[in-house]
Amino acid sequence: MxxxxxxxxxxxxxxxxxxxxxxxxxxxxxxxxxxxxxxxxxxxxxxxxxxxxxxxxxxxxxxxxxxxxxxMPNRSLDYVLSDRERGASLSWFMRRHIINGIAQGLDYLHNHAPEGLIIIHRDMKLSNILLDSENNPKISDFGIARKFCLNGTEPYVTHPVGTPGYMAPEYIHGDLTPKYDVFSFGVLVLEIISGRRVRSPIFNQHGRSIHLLTYAWNIWSNRRYNELLDPYLRVEFQEELTRQIQIALLCVQKNPGDRPDMHEVTMWLSNNGLGLSEPQEPAYLNVPLGYNDDFVTARPDLEAGIIELQ
Structure with a gap:
C-alpha cells in the first residue's frame, strides 16, 4: 500500500x-x-x-x-473522541444531534446539490467532521469528492483513493455510487455510538482481535445493545439506542443495493415511527484487521499543527 x-x-x-x-x-x-x-x-x-x-x-x-x-473552534470529531475527557463531554443527546447533522449534509450532497449534481464525498471519516462552537457538525475536505449529473453516467474509479475502514467493498471493483458514502456514514455512526475507532482492535471473549463492524454485528445478533454504547454515555430510552444501531447496520450492509439512500436515512432519524427492516450481515464480517489496505492509496489525516496565518 x-x-x-x-x-x-x-x-x-x-x-x-x-x-x-x-x-x-x-x-x-x-x-x-x-x-x-x-x-x-x-x-x-x-x-x-x-x-x-x-x-x-x-x-x-x-x-x-x-x-x-x-x-471551527471545537476542531474535529476525531479530536473530541480521541480523548476520554473530551469524549465524555459529548452526551448522547449531542451525539445524536451530530449524527443527524451529518446525515442532513450527505442528503444535500446526494439529492439537493445545485444544478442537478450528485456529489460523492468519498472520504467521510471522524477527522473530516468539524464541530462549531455549539457542536454542530460540518462535513469538510472535498479534495477527492466526485460529481456527476443526475442523468449522467456514474463515475468509475481506476485507482481507488480513500481511508481504509470507511470504504465500501464494491469500491475494489471501481464501482462508485452515493451508496459508498452511505457505507461510510454507517461506520461513522457506529464510531460515534461506541467511542471506538473502526480499525482499532477489539478483543472478544476468545482473545481474538476483531474490528468494529464485526463487533457491532455480534452485539446486534445477540441483542446485547448496551455493550456497544460508549461507557461514558447514558441513554434513557433503550429503543433509541437500538434504532441508531439498526440504522448504522443497514448502512454498512455488504450489497450496496440493500443499503438505504441518505434521504431514507434522514427520514428514519427524524421519525421514530417509521419502520426499519432487519439488516443483513455487514461488509467485512470476520475479516481480519487491515482489510482493504492492499488495493487503495490511503489519504493522510490533515490534523496538522496550527500555524499562525499573517
Whole structure:
C-alpha cells in the first residue's frame, strides 16, 4: 500500500475585520495535492448547507495555494473522541444531534446539490467532521469528492483513493455510487455510538482481535445493545439506542443495493415511527484487521499543527 505524504498545512488566523478563519496551505515542496486542491474549490464553491464547512475564499498563484474556511473552534470529531475527557463531554443527546447533522449534509450532497449534481464525498471519516462552537457538525475536505449529473453516467474509479475502514467493498471493483458514502456514514455512526475507532482492535471473549463492524454485528445478533454504547454515555430510552444501531447496520450492509439512500436515512432519524427492516450481515464480517489496505492509496489525516496565518 502506498501512502500520500502530508500535502497541507493547517493554519488559523484573524482577518482585519476581526473574523476568525481557518486555512489549508498546499505544501510547496510537492505538486501531489494540486489536483485535490483545485477539485475542492470546483466542488465546494457551489455548495451551501448548514452541515457543510463554508469556503470563504482562496488564493491560487505560483507562490501560494490557500483555501480559507470558517473557523471551527471545537476542531474535529476525531479530536473530541480521541480523548476520554473530551469524549465524555459529548452526551448522547449531542451525539445524536451530530449524527443527524451529518446525515442532513450527505442528503444535500446526494439529492439537493445545485444544478442537478450528485456529489460523492468519498472520504467521510471522524477527522473530516468539524464541530462549531455549539457542536454542530460540518462535513469538510472535498479534495477527492466526485460529481456527476443526475442523468449522467456514474463515475468509475481506476485507482481507488480513500481511508481504509470507511470504504465500501464494491469500491475494489471501481464501482462508485452515493451508496459508498452511505457505507461510510454507517461506520461513522457506529464510531460515534461506541467511542471506538473502526480499525482499532477489539478483543472478544476468545482473545481474538476483531474490528468494529464485526463487533457491532455480534452485539446486534445477540441483542446485547448496551455493550456497544460508549461507557461514558447514558441513554434513557433503550429503543433509541437500538434504532441508531439498526440504522448504522443497514448502512454498512455488504450489497450496496440493500443499503438505504441518505434521504431514507434522514427520514428514519427524524421519525421514530417509521419502520426499519432487519439488516443483513455487514461488509467485512470476520475479516481480519487491515482489510482493504492492499488495493487503495490511503489519504493522510490533515490534523496538522496550527500555524499562525499573517
Amino acid at each position: 502506498s501512502h500520500l505524504k502530508q500535502i497541507y498545512e493547517s493554519l488559523q488566523g484573524i482577518l482585519q475585520n476581526g473574523l476568525q478563519i481557518a486555512a489549508k496551505r498546499l505544501d510547496q515542496t510537492t505538486w501531489q495535492g494540486l489536483e485535490e486542491f483545485l477539485n475542492e474549490i470546483r466542488i465546494i464553491i457551489r455548495l451551501q448547507h448548514a452541515n457543510l464547512v463554508r469556503l470563504l475564499g482562496c488564493c491560487v498563484n505560483r507562490k501560494e495555494q490557500i483555501l480559507v474556511y470558517e473557523y
